[in-house]
Amino acid sequence: MRYLPLTADDRTRMLGVIGAADIDALFVDVPAAARKKDVFDLPRHAGELEVERELAALSAMSRSAGAGPFFCGAGAYRHHVPATVDHIIQRSEFLTSYTPYQPEIAQGTLQVLFEFQTQVAALTGLDVANASMYDGSTACAEAVMMAKRVTRREKAILSGGLHPHYAATTQTIAHAEGMNIVRQGAAIDAEAAVIDAIDAETACVVVQTPNVFGVVTDVTKIAEAAHAAGALLIVVTTEVVSFGLLKSPGEMGADIAVAEGQSIGNALNYGGPYVGLFAVREKLVRQMPGRVCGETLDADGRRGFVLTLSTREQHIRRDKATSNICTNSGLCALAFTIHMTLLGGAGLRQLAQVNHSRARELKAAVEAVGLEVLTPRFFNEIAVRVPGAAAALVEALLGDGVIAGVPYSRLDPHAGLDDILLLAATETTTSEDIAALSAALIRRLGQ
Amino acid sequence: MTMNAVGRPTRPEGSIETTGFKSLTGARALLQDEPLIFELGGWDKTGVDLDEAGHDASDLSGLTRGNVPLPGLSEPETMRHFVRLSQKNHAIDLALYPLGSCTMKHNPRLNEKAARMAGFADLHPLQPVSTTQGALELMDRLAHWLKTLTAMPAVAMTPKAGAHGELCGLLCIRAAHEAAGQAARRTVLVPTSAHGTNPATAAFVGYSVQEIAQTPDGRVDLADLEAKLGPHVAAIMVTNPNTCGLFERDILEISRLTHAAGAYFYCDGANFNAIVGRVRPGDLGVDAMHINLHKTFSTPHGGGGPGAGPVVLSAALAPFAPAPWVVHGPDGLHLVEEPAAEAVQAFGRMSAFQGQMGMFVRAYAYMRSHGADGLRQVAEDAVLNANYIKARLSGEMSAAFPDGPCMHEALFDDAWLDGTGVTTLDFAKAMIDEGFHPMTMYFPLVVHGAMLIEPTETESKRELDRFCDALLALAAAAKAGDTQRFTGAPHLAPLRRLDETLAARKPRLAWRPEPISVAPTPLAAE
Numbered sequence: 001m002r003y004l005p006l007t008a009d010d011r012t013r014m015l016g017v018i019g020a021a022d023i024d025a026l027f028v029d030v031p032a033a034a035r036k037k038d039v040f041d042l043p044r045h046a047g048e049l050e051v052e053r054e055l056a057a058l059s060a061m062s063r064s065a066g067a068g069p070f071f072c073g074a075g076a077y078r079h080h081v082p083a084t085v086d087h088i089i090q091r092s093e094f095l096t097s098y099t100p101y102q103p104e105i106a107q108g109t110l111q112v113l114f115e116f117q118t119q120v121a122a123l124t125g126l127d128v129a130n131a132s133m134y135d136g137s138t139a140c141a142e143a144v145m146m147a148k149r150v151t152r153r154e155k156a157i158l159s160g161g162l163h164p165h166y167a168a169t170t171q172t173i174a175h176a177e178g179m180n181i182v183r184q185g186a187a188i189d190a191e192a193a194v195i196d197a198i199d200a201e202t203a204c205v206v207v208q209t210p211n212v213f214g215v216v217t218d219v220t221k222i223a224e225a226a227h228a229a230g231a232l233l234i235v236v237t238t239e240v241v242s243f244g245l246l247k248s249p250g251e252m253g254a255d256i257a258v259a260e261g262q263s264i265g266n267a268l269n270y271g272g273p274y275v276g277l278f279a280v281r282e283k284l285v286r287q288m289p290g291r292v293c294g295e296t297l298d299a300d301g302r303r304g305f306v307l308t309l310s311t312r313e314q315h316i317r318r319d320k321a322t323s324n325i326c327t328n329s330g331l332c333a334l335a336f337t338i339h340m341t342l343l344g345g346a347g348l349r350q351l352a353q354v355n356h357s358r359a360r361e362l363k364a365a366v367e368a369v370g371l372e373v374l375t376p377r378f379f380n381e382i383a384v385r386v387p388g389a390a391a392a393l394v395e396a397l398l399g400d401g402v403i404a405g406v407p408y409s410r411l412d413p414h415a416g417l418d419d420i421l422l423l424a425a426t427e428t429t430t431s432e433d434i435a436a437l438s439a440a441l442i443r444r445l446g447q
Numbered sequence: 448m449t450m451n452a453v454g455r456p457t458r459p460e461g462s463i464e465t466t467g468f469k470s471l472t473g474a475r476a477l478l479q480d481e482p483l484i485f486e487l488g489g490w491d492k493t494g495v496d497l498d499e500a501g502h503d504a505s506d507l508s509g510l511t512r513g514n515v516p517l518p519g520l521s522e523p524e525t526m527r528h529f530v531r532l533s534q535k536n537h538a539i540d541l542a543l544y545p546l547g548s549c550t551m552k553h554n555p556r557l558n559e560k561a562a563r564m565a566g567f568a569d570l571h572p573l574q575p576v577s578t579t580q581g582a583l584e585l586m587d588r589l590a591h592w593l594k595t596l597t598a599m600p601a602v603a604m605t606p607k608a609g610a611h612g613e614l615c616g617l618l619c620i621r622a623a624h625e626a627a628g629q630a631a632r633r634t635v636l637v638p639t640s641a642h643g644t645n646p647a648t649a650a651f652v653g654y655s656v657q658e659i660a661q662t663p664d665g666r667v668d669l670a671d672l673e674a675k676l677g678p679h680v681a682a683i684m685v686t687n688p689n690t691c692g693l694f695e696r697d698i699l700e701i702s703r704l705t706h707a708a709g710a711y712f713y714c715d716g717a718n719f720n721a722i723v724g725r726v727r728p729g730d731l732g733v734d735a736m737h738i739n740l741h742k743t744f745s746t747p748h749g750g751g752g753p754g755a756g757p758v759v760l761s762a763a764l765a766p767f768a769p770a771p772w773v774v775h776g777p778d779g780l781h782l783v784e785e786p787a788a789e790a791v792q793a794f795g796r797m798s799a800f801q802g803q804m805g806m807f808v809r810a811y812a813y814m815r816s817h818g819a820d821g822l823r824q825v826a827e828d829a830v831l832n833a834n835y836i837k838a839r840l841s842g843e844m845s846a847a848f849p850d851g852p853c854m855h856e857a858l859f860d861d862a863w864l865d866g867t868g869v870t871t872l873d874f875a876k877a878m879i880d881e882g883f884h885p886m887t888m889y890f891p892l893v894v895h896g897a898m899l900i901e902p903t904e905t906e907s908k909r910e911l912d913r914f915c916d917a918l919l920a921l922a923a924a925a926k927a928g929d930t931q932r933f934t935g936a937p938h939l940a941p942l943r944r945l946d947e948t949l950a951a952r953k954p955r956l957a958w959r960p961e962p963i964s965v966a967p968t969p970l971a972a973e
Contacts, residue, residue: 329751344518
């Protein structure tokens with residue numbers, strides 16, 4: 001077998017050194033009733049060619065996003081990732097290294113994490129960021145639990161524009177910890193409605209901008225209201241390219257910013273792995289979950305980086321830790337850092353402008369076929385009202401080779417918003433794609 | 448002097464003293480010092496060429512920011528920056544990476560190639576399921592493998608890492624107790640030797656944690672377990688093989704006692720590599736177990752993730768598994784994202800979307816390559832390699848549990864270092880100078896100065912011997928009083944030992960920018 005270096009002769013000689021009669025002698029502690037003599041009822045080993053053929057056949061069964069006009073967003077976005085990114089993350093020294101517990105021989109990973117943290121802090125307009133979370137949704141749940149630790153209050157208010165999967169993840173995890181999660185009804189342009197729900201029990205309010213309907217909101221007033229009541233403001237962003245153009249969460253008064261970082265450096269991957277961004281104000285850093293990399297000196301006085309503030313973490317604090325997270329999204333954070341380094345602030349600004357421009361083109365095209373666009377202020381995503389069920393329309397448009405976005409009902413079937421379709425455009429969306437969508441809509445809607 | 452035809456010397460003359468030699472620039476041949484990107488980049492520089500925006504952003508007036516204060520680098524500068532950094536990392540592709548509990552094994556590149564196929568990598572999680580049948584089919588096949596290898600009837604695929612899987616498992620257990628009117632059960636029993644994630648996860652779901660004692664031979668103390676079980680206990684969390692690298696001989700009795708007390712048995716599957724293909728957790732009475740695909744099934748660890756932690760579940764817990772999951776329908780595979788009436792017991796959602804698809808592809812490619820027969824050989828070779836190391840090192844180093852075989856990792860204590868002035872940490876750092884990554888140190892907590900060595904099955908006998916020879920030489924040096932070699936180690940790494948106290952006392956967690964002199968970039972057409 002190609003992944004196993006030991007030969008039969010090696011095994012015999014090694015058993016001799018150990019003083020064991022055979023391999024079974026090493027499994028002697030397994031209860032006899034649980035020792036399986038036979039090979040399990042699964043296929044036997046296969047050569048590389050055979051496995052590659054099977055996987056290629058499975059891959060070919062799906063219609064990839066890039067195979068034609070495509071308008072899905074709602075928390076994951078198809079962007080162009082420079083070839084350099086994927087080349088570097090496949091270098092052995094990054095791909096096949098562990099969490100950097102031995103900093104003397106992990107400075108590569110550690111310096112990247114320090115750069116990542118600095119980039120995330122700058123993008124979110126906050127002071128410090130951690131070394132990544134699993135994804136945006138789990139980062140959101142962790143932020144809510146962090147707010148409980150900071151404020152010693154148990155109520156969290158989630159806006160009606162928060163991505164329903166984020167709300168569900170937060171409800172599941174924070175509820176288990178005994179928090180009272182108040183989720184406002186789905187609303188396209190009502191992030192500020194959380195203000196009326198803030199009371200003296202409120203640990204945090206969670207708002208999203210651009211929200212799941214694509215609406216951009218200045219949350220400054222929400223921050224003021226939250227702070228006046230002693231609560232924290234958590235700002236969620238699922239499209240981080242928007243940080244290139246829009247006011248940052250920190251600039252608007254957020255205490256914690258969480259985001260899905262997939263858009264920069266990472267493929268769609270059918271939902272994962274992604275990379276959660278988590279940034280806070282300096283004074284909150286010791287309640288932050290997750291790994292953190294910090295600057296220090298070595299024995300010769302040279303600058304170096306280490307994992308630090310580990311007294312917050314599970315391997316030291318066990319049941320008193322700020323989170324149970326261990327493995328995070330290191331390689332996805334590396335991809336983010338490389339892509340962000342290539343872009344720079346200037347490139348990100350330009351990329352954001354192109355995204356916004358394509359979305360303006362998309363909006364005009366949708367309005368031209370007579371559909372109502374419900375998103376008053378958008379970055380690269382809009383909510384559109386369609387006649388009938390959006391899900392049925394998306395299925396119908398597949399017949400024209402167009403993947404026409406995400407029906408809101410898929411995210412939240414109980415909201416009564418079955419006629420809402422979410423459409424996103426990025427720099428990968430061409431004018432031809434938009435024309436194809438328009439033509440298909442005209443054909444299906446009979447206009 | 449030996450020279451070629453153009454007068455270039457072709458042989459070194461004599462031996463050159465290199466001790467204390469320093470280059471004029473501070474570089475060390477192939478190893479370059481590399482500044483941070485914030486010290487290299489241009490504030491208005493970019494390494495990407497983008498289209499011009501056709502429309503402006505005037506419709507977002509009042510909502511936009513000034514410049515984004517981040518430097519950019521051109522493509523060649525970016526490549527060089529990260530390649531130079533990469534050369535400061537140890538990696539499994541370079542040498543043995545014997546971190547106990549971490550299962551650092553070879554990562555086949557076929558798996559990387561497969562994960563990048565467009566039908567997996569370029570699929571949006573919310574595009575119509577009729578267009579993602581190949582991905583769902585792969586998830587379904589992977590689930591079948593995981594269930595068959597563990598003899599468990601169900602698997603929750605969405606957890607994103609081991610600790611996330613623990614959380615998923617405990618939430619299932621909590622939901623099951625609540626459904627049975629047993630919500631008062633709020634204690635989780637955890638052995639002293641457990642991974643830190645176990646008590647952290649239990650606390651995360653609002654449970655209190657009580658520790659179970661360990662026997663002198665490194666196993667769960669049955670009498671202590673029995674004494675602590677009761678109507679207040681929701682679950683036990685036991686790693687098997689345990690963190691001492693030993694199989695819990697009384698595992699069947701552990702599960703019997705647990706179930707008799709009305710509690711569930713959560714097994715931490717971090718060490719599944721030792722038994723895959725030979726022992727099925729379902730036959731041991733396990734109710735829930737996460738499987739670290741980034742350990743047993745070789746998805747690369749990537750310097751700290753991403754991982755994946757699907758959780759196999761017993762019939763009792765299966766109804767409580769979180770959404771989404773894959774089902775077979777008359778017209779193909781479907782994804783249940785919002786559980787309807789027939790599945791209202793599902794406890795909720797672990798994250799947005801379907802889980803770590805990229806890791807699923809890699810793990811499935813790995814399983815198909817090995818097959819059922821190869822996976823059995825994986826466990827056997829992993830255990831053989833660990834026992835070989837234990838046998839070879841036991842003459843000089845003290846095994847924590849010398850009697851009987853270990854499983855996939857060999858555990859030593861620091862008794863053999865008594866009187867040498869060398870600590871476990873010093874010894875581990877000296878391994879760096881010899882070209883090896885240190886083993887897991889000071890874990891498990893139940894063994895003084897613990898050194899936990901897990902070689903995995905992907906090491907050749909030659910590499911194992913090279914490793915053992917190096918450790919034996921170091922052990923001899925420690926005992927011979929060559930203390931400086933250890934207390935000053937590492938001497939040859941890119942950096943010497945780092946000051947972790949300084950880092951924690953006054954944290955500098957982001958580069959502090961100098962005042963930026965470049966004017967904010969104006970918005971297009973503004």
